[in-house]
Amino acid sequence: MKGKHWPRLAVVLIALALVAAACGDSDDTTTTAAAAAATTTTEAMAEVPDLVEEGKLIVVTTGNFPPFTLINVDTGDNEGYSIDLAAEVASRLGLELELPTVDFVAEMEGLAQGLYDIADSGIFPSQERQDDGFVFSRPMTSSGVIAQVLAENEDTAGFADVTGKKIGGIQGSSQEKLVLDGEAEMGYEEYLGFLGAAEALTGLEQGRVDLLVFDNLVAAITARDDDTFSVAGPTISARPLSFTYQTGNEAKRDAIDVVINEIIADGTMAEIQKKWFGVCIAIPDDINQAGPYETLAPGC
Amino acid sequence: MELDWGVVGRAFDLLLKGTWLTLILFFFSMVLGSVLGLILALMRMSRFRAARWFSLGYIWLFRGIPVLVILFFAFWVVGLQLGLTPVQSGILGLGFSAAAYIAEIIRAGIISVDPGQFEASESLGMTKRHYMRRIIIPQSIRVIIPTYMSNSILVLKVSSVAVAIGIVELTGITRQLANATRQPIELLTAAAGIYVILTTLLIVAQELLERRFALKT
Numbered sequence: 001m002k003g004k005h006w007p008r009l010a011v012v013l014i015a016l017a018l019v020a021a022a023c024g025d026s027d028d029t030t031t032t033a034a035a036a037a038a039t040t041t042t043e044a045m046a047e048v049p050d051l052v053e054e055g056k057l058i059v060v061t062t063g064n065f066p067p068f069t070l071i072n073v074d075t076g077d078n079e080g081y082s083i084d085l086a087a088e089v090a091s092r093l094g095l096e097l098e099l100p101t102v103d104f105v106a107e108m109e110g111l112a113q114g115l116y117d118i119a120d121s122g123i124f125p126s127q128e129r130q131d132d133g134f135v136f137s138r139p140m141t142s143s144g145v146i147a148q149v150l151a152e153n154e155d156t157a158g159f160a161d162v163t164g165k166k167i168g169g170i171q172g173s174s175q176e177k178l179v180l181d182g183e184a185e186m187g188y189e190e191y192l193g194f195l196g197a198a199e200a201l202t203g204l205e206q207g208r209v210d211l212l213v214f215d216n217l218v219a220a221i222t223a224r225d226d227d228t229f230s231v232a233g234p235t236i237s238a239r240p241l242s243f244t245y246q247t248g249n250e251a252k253r254d255a256i257d258v259v260i261n262e263i264i265a266d267g268t269m270a271e272i273q274k275k276w277f278g279v280c281i282a283i284p285d286d287i288n289q290a291g292p293y294e295t296l297a298p299g300c
Numbered sequence: 301m302e303l304d305w306g307v308v309g310r311a312f313d314l315l316l317k318g319t320w321l322t323l324i325l326f327f328f329s330m331v332l333g334s335v336l337g338l339i340l341a342l343m344r345m346s347r348f349r350a351a352r353w354f355s356l357g358y359i360w361l362f363r364g365i366p367v368l369v370i371l372f373f374a375f376w377v378v379g380l381q382l383g384l385t386p387v388q389s390g391i392l393g394l395g396f397s398a399a400a401y402i403a404e405i406i407r408a409g410i411i412s413v414d415p416g417q418f419e420a421s422e423s424l425g426m427t428k429r430h431y432m433r434r435i436i437i438p439q440s441i442r443v444i445i446p447t448y449m450s451n452s453i454l455v456l457k458v459s460s461v462a463v464a465i466g467i468v469e470l471t472g473i474t475r476q477l478a479n480a481t482r483q484p485i486e487l488l489t490a491a492a493g494i495y496v497i498l499t500t501l502l503i504v505a506q507e508l509l510e511r512r513f514a515l516k517t
Contacts, residue, residue: 063468063476070480071473073311102386103466109376198478202485226482 048255059086060116063101067276068122081276082120119244125287133247139240139284146216151230158233162188168209175213238291240284267299308490318473325459332395337402362400375465390462409440449506
């Protein structure tokens, strides 16, 4: 049994396994022909430099952050605010849109390796991320942090006073970081990190925590769609949201910013915001602008 | 809280798609794990000291590291170097982890065969290669099947950890849909049901294999 065949057989089988597995991956990527409805901007067309693949715009999302990006339970399609926006941009540039989904860490890592043109699943520009090798588009919307509570508690103070409260959140989220970093001055009793938004909301519903530290757009849409939940208290820590690019792609970023400006100016951005968030959301002028934001999308 | 089971029906096709990816992960990591496991088991009983030590070291290391950590390593280090897709990294991680356990399962089967069988084969003038294949391995299979199949069930279930490296297998799609619909309990129950069906099939396979290799009296 210790013949020469075994190593060779092993190599063949490993190769077979890896090749066959590549087939299983093909479903991860959805190629969508750019939406037909929008008008084509001739000046911006064919002007986008440094695309990962010629004629294509590859926008990576997690597919797991409603209402920015979510998998439709009936169709299996990736949809949401980020997806509609990406489709609008690709359509105006005459590019074919490709929408791979990976988890958030792999999203940023893959972008850093040059696998994708743009990462977008509710990402906000931060100095830390700029130091990590990312650059950002002009802001397209803005969000803050608010307390998601049960409807019966909507009159409570939210993050204005969390003394003695149990706070829940999503593991690894920027909102979680805000709570953990501010532990000393906030004076809450305990923090509990859940795996995702669904688990966190279930935890709130079951009374394991008193409030959740959530993105205010996500919290507002949850409250609108589900009577069980509401929001309470002030929005804290407002900040812009942008497309994320790999450093060195500033020319590509600038070319696409031209189209984003048009999408904001003609009111299309406001339509996409209303469709997914139910409201129009302030758009800061630049990524370093401190909140609260007054600028509203035209058409609001 | 009220449960609405209609969501399971709507999500059924997507859950099946996730199940298919779970099966791909399971099948190929078991093929990889079994081949490597057999090689490691034979190396562990080799007359060459280097082979014995290598095998011992591998089994020690891979049984000592949690599967999640092995998967991260397969994805972020090995996968990055070799340019592997997440699924390929997942198969590599799960397969290399399973190999350590399978090696010990196979070795346990081989050493369970009465030493008299080895001596009798040698006294008949059979070569080691010959008697291992014709005398020892067939007898050891009876001992190997139950533990090997138990380990297979573990590998099937532990493949759910692959969600951590971005593979949207059964657990992955369940979590995505739970977030999209905010109905985690209904969808997790459906996923649990599918896992039970799959492990039941493995248990039936074990029963059939045991009968096939049972001593004929």
